[in-house]
Structure formats: C-alpha cells, structure tokens
Amino acid sequence: MIEQPLDDDAELLRSLKPTRPEIDWQKVLAKLPEPAGQKNALADPLGSLTATRDATYVIQPDLIRGQPWFGRLISSWWSGALAGSLITFALLRFLATQPVDSEQPEFEVAQTGPATSIDPQQPTDNSRDSHSKEKPNPTHFQRDLNEWDVLVDSDAWSSRFKRHGLGERLVSKSATGPTEATQTYESEITSQGHPKPQAELRRELLEFN
C-alpha cells in the first residue's frame, strides 16, 4: 500500500522523535546463521582460499557502499547512463583487477562458500564480534580473484547481481580464467544490449535503500 502524506497535526507530532532504542546487536545477530565456510575463512583465510576453487565470494554491501567509486557507479545508475548489468560487470571487473599486493585496498571482499582445507572439527570462533575484529586481509582475496572467477551470492546486492545472471555466467566459465570469462561476458552484454529495464533496476535500488 502506498504511504500517503500525513495530515498537518500528525506531521507536527511526528516531528517529535521517539528516543532511539538501544539494541544489544550481539544477542540479535547471534541468532543469524553464519554463512557457510565463513568460520573456516576466519580460521585460516589464505589456507582455505588456496584449496577452494569452488568458493563463493560475498561482496559486503556495507563495506562497498561508502566507497567513492561505488557512489559514482550508483550515480551513473540513477542517471540512466549505464545499465545495471554493465555496472555489475564493471564492479566485478574492478574487483578482479585490483593489484595483488596493494597495501591500501579500496574495498574488502569476504569469503564464504565451501572450504575444504580446514578440518570441520577444528575449533573456530563462532562469534560475530570476532568476525569484525579478524577480518581477513583483502589482498589475499584479490589474489584469488585474479586467479579465477567470482560468484556473488547471499545478500541483497549480491542476489540482485545474481538475478542479472552475472554469477552463473562467471562461475560457468571458471575453467577459462577471469580474463576470458569477463571478455565473454562483455561481448554478450554488447550483443544483447541492456538485459534489464532501467525502471526495474531503479525500483530494486529503491527497495533496497
């Protein structure tokens, strides 16, 4: 149902803001399931990465949203200058082309998905707090991104990416390596034109925001 403007009296009352709740997020988030493989990545991010060519990468929206380059992408999106899938492609290519040894990475990518190099019985820290404190070094992930393919999954943004077909396309080309895969995708985009109507992309962005 479309939200209608409140009348003046209600608007006046509404200008008075109720106090902000103090939530113990640790308790609430403890109920959220850990993405598969995340514990292993925390325990030994480099070790698990080198052994898991089937791993899935999650681009964390909160981490990339504040980045200036991402803001520019979104601005382009809003202005209609670029199709959503092209932005997705540009974002993923940006991630894949980051220098391996960059000391000041402009973004962070967290790993999830099946990790095979870690003993599942090995004790791992399961708390969300430890996740935020022990965030894996992004350069490790960049190296892996350069080596093969990227599959975006498991959050509002990434599921949207997936709906555009990006994840499936790239993962299906995992044997060819990132360069060939992205070039193939680029040529597919060029031949097919804009795969998603702009209005739909904007609506999705609005819903997310």
Place this chain on the structure above:
Amino acid sequence: LSPITESQLRVIVERYGRGLTLFARQWCTNPDDALQEALIDLVDLTEMPQSISAWLFKAVRYKALTQSRAERRRTNHHSSAAEQKRAWFDVDPSVGLDGEMVTGLLTGLPELERQIVTSRIWGELSFVEIAELVDRPVTTVFRIYRSTLTRLREHLGVADSEPDTSTDTNIELRGQS
C-alpha cells in the same frame, strides 16, 4: 536458514526502531528489551511476514505485555521506577512541541486510542495494518484516530481545523473492500 540478513535488520531498526520502542513503552519499562526480543523472534522465522513492520508491532506488544506482567510480580520496583523516568522523546528545540507534554497527553489516552495513534504516527502503519493489530474494523480505527487527533490538537494549541485525512483513508478503505 533465516531469510533475513544483518543489513536488512539494521535498516528495519533504523526505520521502525524508535516507533516500536515508543509503542512498547505503553506497557513496560524496558521497551528496548521488548524490541530486542521481538527482533530475535523475527530472525528465527523461516518465512518473512508480508509486512515486517506490522509483524514487529504485534511482537513488540506481546513482549512488552509479558515484561509488564513479570515486572508486576517483582517485589523490588526501584529499577522500574527509575526506568519510567526515561524520556519518551528526544529533546529537540527546533521542534515546536514539548516532548514531556506530548508524553503526558499520550499516557492520558485510553490504551486503544494510544495504540492507534502511536502506531500510525510514529510506526508508519497503514490503517488496515492497525485494524489488524488492534482487532477492530478499519472504519472504527480511522474514526478513533481522527477523534483522538482532534482532541490532541486542542491540547497542543494547533489552529482549529479538521484534519484532512480523507484521501488516504478512502484509498485504504477501498483497498480493503
């Protein structure tokens, strides 16, 4: 797996948290706890409700009432008395209303009226959602909302004119029929 993500939870709390806390304050002295418990229940759901905000208002009310009953059973009421002194609204000089006065007006309302007004104004619920929340017909909810708002206006010193809410009500009533 829970179908909701951490970022979605934070967006929900950012948008509805204040209204939900105010709503819970009607019954209990620790509304933050009521909201927190409701959020935990939300995370536990295997399927998201059609309207998360409406679901949360119901859940928060249940938690607040449960908490209220527990508070009444306690022998030591010192902490509860201290909690009750906490402000319901942020102090903002740029707003032309006194938060304490509005708090007093709200606490003086009958429970049904208070639920309707708070869930509508600070909770952004539609009249249809409020009707379900308070288990009354939509027309009754709107009539109560309108009359309560009129009474509040007299105390707030707002210029005397009928609240123009006919448009949104008509739309909602049509949608329900």
